[in-house]
Structures are given as C-alpha cells and as structure tokens.
Amino acid sequence: MDPAVLADLTRKAREIRRTILTMIHRANSGHPGGSLSAVEIVVALYYHLMRHDPRDPRRPDRDRFILSKGHCAPVLYAVLADCGYFPKEDLETFRRPGSHLQGHPAQHKTPGVEASTGTLGLGLSTGLGMALAAKLRRQLHYYYILCGDGELQEGQVWEAAMFGRKYALDNVIAFIDRNYLQTDGHTEQVMPLDPLAAKWRAFDWNTYEIDGHNLEAIIETVRHARSVRGRPAMIVARTTKGKGVSFMEDDAGWHGKPPTREEYERAMKELEGGV
C-alpha cells in the first residue's frame, strides 16, 4: 500500500480521535471508549474503501455504512462532518436539545446516517434488509455494518447471522469491534463470546480475524471479502477500547463516561504527537 496514503489515513484517524473527545467533553456525555476503538475501521471505510458522495447523500449507487453499535455515534458524526455531510460546527450541538446529532444515530435527522440504531442487536438485521433490497434490484454497492462485541450477546444478532447466510448476502461486509469490554466489565466475564470467529464460521459467514487498528489490514481484508461470492463477510477486528488515550485504554470505566477538563486536556495532548 502507498505509504503516503497510509500516512494520510493515520493522520486522519488521530484527527478524528480528537474530534470525538471534544464532542463528548463539550456535551459532558457520551461513549468515548468504543468510539475510539472503532476509529481505524470507520476511517478506512469513509476515506478509502467506500464509494460515497457527501454532496449527494442519497445517491443510489453509494456504499452504505450502518453503525449497529449506535452508542459510538461520535466516531460516525466526526467522520460525516469531516467528509462534509453537515457543517463541523454542528458537532458542538451533540446531545443538545434541537440538535440533529442525537446521542444515538437517527436516520431521519442526520444527513449521511443510513439507519437509526441505539438499541443493541438491531443494526445487523436492518443492514441485511437493506442489502436484500440491493440484491432484488441487482445493484452492486456494498453494505458495511459495524457491530460491538458486547452487542453480540443479543439473540437477534444470531437470527441475523442465519438470515444473511440464507439469502447469500455477499454485498454485506460486517465488522465486530472486538475490544473485549462492555459496560459492566470484561466480555468473557459478563457473558463469554469466545471462540467468536468460530461462531461466525459455524454460521457459515466468510470470517476473518484481524488487528482492528491496522489500517492496511482492514483495507486488504475488505478487498478480499469483496471477492468472495455467495456468503456475507464478518471481520472480527481485535481492538483496544479507548485506543489512543493512555488512561482510557482497556478500561471499561470509559465505556460511557465523559472526560473532565483535566482529563480532556491530557488526552488532547497525547493525541497531538506525530505519526
């Protein structure tokens, strides 16, 4: 992969992390941990892999992104604003009355948001329904769906796993942000998910396991997934919750807690460093 492109994406990821923290700090409310762990996945998609046009958010042949782990709305809003779907100043209104930027994504309010999510376990099904529609119309665009790992404890996800395979929705490339932490602690203590990739293989999805902070790995894996016909793809992306901010990393306490002013300033300083 072109090192210059990779350097640009890496810079972009750091910039998005700063935006996420600023939004959550200003709102004094939101979910930093899972937003930070998903940054490389969302950046690789919007700045490199997806065909999309912020000037025409509804164009029929666009690739679609669905954030099933809706509480991580800050990472999506930061990227959508940066791409130009809406003014960056809007980010200052996150979680405020009258804002189109709700605590969880609202399709009918925010340009570029493809599906309303927030109640965990619903987004994969919605994305599969959208992908089925594209199959009925013989359209060739892709559906990228990002699930949380804690979210997989919802039974509906496994209903969707069966559905996606039955209808051979190979226009779906899904990710699991596998950071091993959920609200109440470590996933394997709260409700074990491992062996996670084996579960998706057992449901006959085209399954990958990658480092979810490695932009090159994300890009290469998605390219490979596009070449496999007849089955949807699931990329189990190993990540670190709170990635990029030393005191937030791997700490379930940062699932849904905003940083104080001191913490925010410390985090921003950490994220100023070079590539």
Add this chain to the structure above:
Amino acid sequence: MEFRQTRQGYVDALIELARENPLIVVLDADVAKATRTVEFETAFPERFFNCGVQEGNMISVAAGLALEGFIPFATTFGVFASCRAADQVRNSVAYSKLNVKIAATHCGISTGGDGASHQANEDIAIMRSFPNMTVLVPGDYEEARQATRAAAAFSGPVYLRLGRDTYPVVEEIHGPFEIGKAKPLAAGRDVTIITTGIMASEGLQAVELLAREGISAELLHMPTVKPLDEQAILDSARRTGAVVTAEEHSIIGGLGEAVAACLAERCPALLRRVGVRDVFGESGMAQELLTLYGLRASNIAAAACELLGAKRQSGRTP
C-alpha cells in the same frame, strides 16, 4: 349470514397490490400457512421472504427494505408482532417513520384453541403508544382488503390487526375506507356505540336489541384506532351524552381508553367499555370465547341500558 376470514382479505389484497406495484414485498416468520401469506409466496415467490421463527429480525429486516424504498408487509401472529418484536417496531421502524406495514393475524380472544399464549389482547395498546404508528383494525374480509390497500397507499408505519377465525361479512361497513375516519352505521339519540374490528357486527345487533327496548342508539365503526377520529366521537357524544365502546381487546389501552381520553378532555360523557376485562384468555372455540368473555351484542346492549339508567339517576344532561 356469510362468514369469512379477515386474514384472507389481507392476502387477497396483497396479491392484487403486488400486481400493481413492484415495490410490494412480503415477509413471514414461519407461520405463512396460518397467516395465508403462503398464497402470496405461490404467486410471487421472488418477493416473499420467510424469516423462520425470528420475529425481531424480520421487523428489522423489513426496516432495511423500507429504507431502500420497498414496501414490506411483515406478517406474523399478533402476540409476536406486538410483544416479541415491540423493540424492533419501536426502534427500527417507528422512530424513523419507515414505510413498514406490520400485519398481525390471530389477534384477540377469538384466536381460540391455542389459548392465552396466542391471544393478543394487548397489541392495540402497545402499538398505539408508539409515536408515528397508525393502527388499523378492520371488521370483516372486505374491510381487511380495503385496509390493506389503504396501508400500502399510506406512507409510514402501519399496524394492521387481523383475526384467525371466520367472522360475519358486514355489508354496512363496506363504504369507502379512509385512514383516520369513522364509519357511521346508525343514527340515534340516546346512546353512542363505538366499535372497532369484528365488534362491528355485534354493534349492529346491539342497535337492534336496544331499538326493541325503545332506545335509539347511534353506531360509529372505527377501523382506525390511531389516529382516532375525535371529531366523529365528539359530534355524537355531544348529542347523546352516553358512550359504549366495544373491542375484541383488553379494556386497558385499546379503543375504549382512547375514546375515554378524548371524552374526558373535550366532552365529558358517561362511558362503559366492553372488552376483555384485564384477564388472560383460555382455550376454546372462537365463538364460545366471544360469549364467555362478554364480547356480544347483548353485552353492548346491557352496558348501554346501564348507562342510560345512570344518566336518568344523575338527572343531568351533558
């Protein structure tokens, strides 16, 4: 008297609609033979999706299809559509006002032999509490056909309530169907009867029973429970001052409470609700259960007589 199924009216309309509109698609959750969508599957196999026993996934998938411009009719039994999939109906469908039609068969006590687990008596209450939701409760085969066509033509989420049993064909309710509009079936002075769903035929019989006692009853049929035709209710209640509602549903949260709220706020009137009395049902033949749970013309007439007694005793006119 001719008897037909409301679910058959639904599926017959679906097949007509699919011929007219390529965007109509149907989903079912392993009850296609019971809901009759199997007939749609035979006619349009490429536009029918059996989701297996997964009602929650089915509703969210339907939301996805609607986001891409299709008009999905997600079909299952009322208990599953309203209780099991309430989360998906609220968050995947209603919140973004998506164009999903939720067709619920086997609603009400007349589901019969399967017993309480399968008798949806709370579904209207659940569905009408969601913002953006329209709730249609047709009264017979033909009105179910009309309601299905109206739902397809309407942009937004619709809950369409259907039954399992055969129900009387009621010529009187076959006038033009307009979402949100009551159908006046009889004019009267003393009391207003308001019915929804299959209670229309019982309401008509109650009007006759009351006439024999010299009581002049007005009858409004409401195939739309939400949005409620408040104007029709108020116009009638202002004249009669006494209202009896009748529904094959719990008295909690259904038509009766919707009418009660409307009257209490805008035109206080005496009210009695005929419906299932905050109890679970049980197994039995549909027709015997309707009698056992007090959902007959005689129950409506008795409630009306009681109201008129109360009206005389209180000595007040509205």
